[in-house]
Amino acid sequence: MRERPGMPAQGGERVVLRYLVALPLKGGVNDRALARPEEAVRLYLGLFNGRLRKANKIELLGLSPKGPEELAKELSEEKLPGTDGLTEAKVMFFRWRPGRGGDEDAITIALFLFVKEGDKRMFNRLKLVSSNQLLPLCRGALARVLGEGGPPDFPDDGHMIVVSVAGRGANLDMAYEAGLLASANEETLRMLTAPGMGMAQNRLPMIKALYKAEEEEKKKRLGPISLLLRTQNAVLYHERDDLIERYERHLVAIAVAFVALRQELKELREELAGKDREILRREEISSQDYEDMASYKARLVDLLEEVHGPLSENDVTNALYFKIRDGCGLASLAEAVEKEMELLEKTIASMVGLRQSKVGLELSERSFRISDALFSFRKGILGLNALLSTAFSITIAAFLTDLEVLASWLGVGRGLEFGIWMGVLWPLLTALTYLWLRWRLEPAMKRGRLDRFLKARRLRVPGLGTVSCVVEPDELYSLAGRKDGLLDVRITSDIQHHEERGITFSARWRAGKHKRDYLVILRFTAIGKRYPISMTIEARGRAEPTPSLLRAARELLANLMREGVLKIEGVGSVEGHEEAVAEAMLPQTS
């Protein structure tokens, strides 16, 4: 074991405890008073792999200009709790900028290293107990280093504590105890100070059980070193302190990355929760929500790449980082954020679905009302037909009776003559009026109509892969102005209702020998990406069965793609596949 300057060699077996505490700071630090020796920059930053260092602009802002022994002495003289046996204290500051953020999003991380040494019988006095002792020590060190301005505040969580236990007098049981107590919260501490828990035979099994209960599989080894892992807390144990000391720089780099990535995941998680609350409060989803989701997703992908990627070019750092990442909760936090993202996406998708069903219901109701009105109109017309024919036949019959045409020929009375004329004229005039009305009205009443939702995103098209479709309304207007297109289009209306826009137009085209003529309403999202929502296609003046209307809808969609009104994204060209894309856009519903 290393002999420390100023520490007289004493009898008995010694214990060395090292506490490495990494904390995110609220706000930045004034780094003017800090030292930034090149050697330290090389030592700590040199461990991060180039890609990660560049992507996050990782910086060493500086370290305490006071020597570790001098700072430890000052802290001991301050009589802060937990300074028994304190021989060294170091403070370092790092800056980590999130990949997609600017300087204002940078995370400043304060890293503290306390070394405590003493006789093994004094282990209980050397160990630091919970944030009650660790944080005042960190605050004291920060105040000493940063001077008058006062130390910035620490957030309540997001820290990382690594405890190393070494020395001839140390054992694995001490490592269990020192590690657990350093990160224990009030509730755990209360359990450990319940009556009878001060006795070793009760206490140690309890502490080990807490490790096992929480992280049964997380007790690992790294070469000769024993490694115990709990949430946000790693413990290293080996008899030789010089061996443990070699891990210091690796642990510093790992703790910085751990705290920064944890902070980024935590922030993203809070934003997702906020978005979730916002969406559930509103009735409608706008394209802004899709864009937000896209940006959250991009951030998560970047973050996951960093969390799951190697931290360093150095094998020792990587091996230690992956063990700590899995054992101390960073990997499971990333997994939780991923699940939350998935849930939020599903919420948005189901709300869009509900919105579309609502639109569909409104359309059906409208169409039912129109049919109902037409039926009443038709009944009214038939009634009018009967009335007119009766009125005319009475008048004409009365006129002819007055002329006495049949009376003089057949020698019948005028009353009978009126009856004969009525018997002939009434059915004749009824039939004529009916035929005339039918000739004028029937075409107007005949119609074939089809409403269909359109699938626009993640369309799986054989031979093309997965594509999506957007509407280009400008192209539709330009098509309406031309006569040389595949489609002859006349726009009747263009209405935007909240986030939905609907263009009504008549479309004529040729399919082989046949001429097609339909009235079309194309609805699509009005803001941002204009994804098609639904289409209504109506055959005017003739009845048409659904299969024929579906065929016409497919032809129309394919022609709209050829004319550039529907733009297909995710593939270079769809030439020759327009019908297949149109087929994929029209979901088969019974």
Place this chain on the structure above:
Amino acid sequence: MGTPVADEDIRALLSHYLDRVAKESRVSGFGPKEAEQLKEAMREVEMTDGEREWLGRLVERKKALSGLTLDLARVKNVVLRPADIHAHLEAYMGRVLAKCPDIPVNAGELCVAMVDVMIEEGIIRA
């Protein structure tokens, strides 16, 4: 506030908690012998004004709870929580422990145990 609480009353109260912690073996390495040593050392260690004020409130609340008169209004006004007391108690006990370098007890752990007993007795609300 009523009349100021005497330091001796505070020490007597803390001694009571040290005895209970030792008797119930709540902290490793802390038995009746160590409790006696600490009680002796406490007489030599002065309290700061801040410590006196907060630890004095403990005495007031203890008196109010164990007194025969039901001084409910006063008890209600003095609501103490672990966070109010812990830092002052640990700072004071830390200085007391510094007088006894041979006692292998961590000040933080000892204070958690003392506060725990206070919660059990109802003078601090968890």
